[in-house]
Amino acid sequence: MKKIPVEALKRIAEEYGAGELVLIARFPKPDEQGHNLNIVTYGQTDEQAGFAAMAGRQLAAVLEAQPRSLQDALEVASKIRPKDVEGGDRNG
Template structure:
């Protein structure tokens, strides 16, 4: 698994006409590294970037259950 670069989310935004893009990727199954999740966010300007980042954080911490800084 590799992290999805912001440039991939930017490409989606520009190609399809979106202001904000949030990508959630998951690896499951019997692969050598079967468990992993990744979130990439993009916004077309600072305001949209901040909103996309907050939405990405909500998904990571409230939906997917990632530990927040300082938690285990």
């Protein structure tokens, strides 16, 4: 799996005027079932980078739960709070 560099998101952010970006890429595992996730985040400022990183970790937690429906995904997401995600506590 080739990781997507943060510089690619920086170029997109500059071109489209986005302050924060979260990219989720799924790569099939060779000769196996399932996928590898590559979640890349970018923020123009430290604060924006922090929010993008927190969103990326929350999305990863939902995807890793492998929901089978939108309802399942919403249920998983409703149980995830910033303090439950590593590095996601806004107060330090």
